Amino acid sequence: MNRYSRQTLFSPIGIDGQEKIRKKHVLIVGMGALGSAIAETLTRAGVGKLTIIDRDYVEESNLQRQLLYSERDAQERVPKAEAAKKRLNEINQDVDVGSIVGEADAQLLESVAPDMDLIMDGTDNFETRFIMNDIAHKFRIPWIFGSCVGSFGSAFTIIPGETPCLQCLMKKLPMNGQTCDTVGIIAPTVQMVTAYQTAEALKILSENNNALRNTYVTFDLWQNQTLSIKADATKNPDCYTCGHHPTYPNLHYEVATKTAVLCGRNTVQIRPSGCSNISIEGLTIQWRKAGYEVSGNPYLVSVLKGDYRMVLFKDGRALIHGTNDVAMAKKVYHSLIG
Structure with missing residues (x-):
């Protein structure tokens, strides 16, 4: 426990909370900027098991903000999931890291979800996020949304049966469609989003759900703006994902x-x-x-x-x-x- 002594000295976690963290299994979908930072933080925090999924390989343009990767990884085009697993094992051998090089589609996520205590969003597109959203609600697993581009970022914690889901939220708070390839991104934006995400993750993993943020948080680091929005009113009782009669539409082939x-x-x-x-x-x-x-x-x-x-x-x-x-x-x- 000496390894985590500074974390256990934090009274909301303590030794009991650390033991709970150690017994949890977290799924991280996407190992780009968000996913790699989330994975490193949770590995250093002593989570029991991580499963990481990514379809891509490391490129030179990733190195500015994706913390787990090296120049050699980019030169050799190592799959991100494998490069991340190697680095995470070097950081903390006590954490069981499983890697999957592949597409995080409905079939794959349905096969791994039953073992998970928490799902973390490290993706770069809403198609995959909506699949994650349906998976999380179908299997009643908390998941933490995160998104960033330029100097703008946002995060939201989704608890099935309690909070609005991503479908509900996006109908009221639409995204602007910008990407890192069209407007760029600065590394502090990533770090800010993952700080919100991993703080919420530690609350869930240590079973401190009463401390969870109940707002959608969004910020622009360059313009020095932060906004926290109450999201309860966005919950739709007729939502096909989180409503009274869910059908989980994004898990069906015809809508893929x-x-x-x-x-x-x-x-x-x-x-x-x-x-x-x-x-x-x-x-x-x-x-x-x-x-x-x-x-x-x-x-x-x-x-x-x-x-x-x-x-x-x-x-x-x-x-x-x-x-x-x-x-x-x-x-x-x-x-x-x-």
Whole structure:
């Protein structure tokens, strides 16, 4: 216990709380900026078991804010889940770290969720977050949302049966669609979001739920602004995720994003669920400000990102040219669309 002596001296946790933390199993979905910082904090805090999931590999542009990775990891393109596991084992051998290199889709999350005490959001897209939201409510597991871009961040703790879910929240507090690839991000934004997330995690893991934050917190570090919003009123009794008659829609195949490799074209088609008209003009302005080469017409927009070209249609459908790899195509899509 000497290792955690400063943590146990904190009276709300104490020795009893530390023992509770040691017996808990946490799932972290996404091992980018948020996920890697969350994983390091919980590993140093002595959580009993971590399961980490990520589909991506380490790149040089990650090193500015993703704390667990080295230049060698980027040079060798090591999968983030494996690079993170190696580093976490070096930090604290007492923590059982399990890594999964793969897509955090409904099937995978349903298979691992029953063993979890807490789910942590380290993702970079709302498609995966809505799947996590349904999984958490189906299995009655607390989960902690976090999001950041530029100098702006937000966090919210979701307790099934008590708080509004992410679907309820986003209908009242819509996101702006910006991504780190279009407006950038500074490392302190990540650290601030994960400070909120991991503080809430320690409360849940040590069974101090009475201390949980009951507001949606959002901030802009550059503009020195912080806002804490009471979210209780956003809870919808008819919500398909957290309402009286849940159906967990994001776990159903028919509402999932569809992908198809186009034969002989080195192209992947992505069709998100619930396609509707989008603002091609707004995206064109955003991408040009970020320095991307953009062209198009009233029906579609084409944007060049590195070795890949994405053509986006007004109905939300996209063609990712330059790859037959579905995972890479989805990575390009989410980096530009959000």
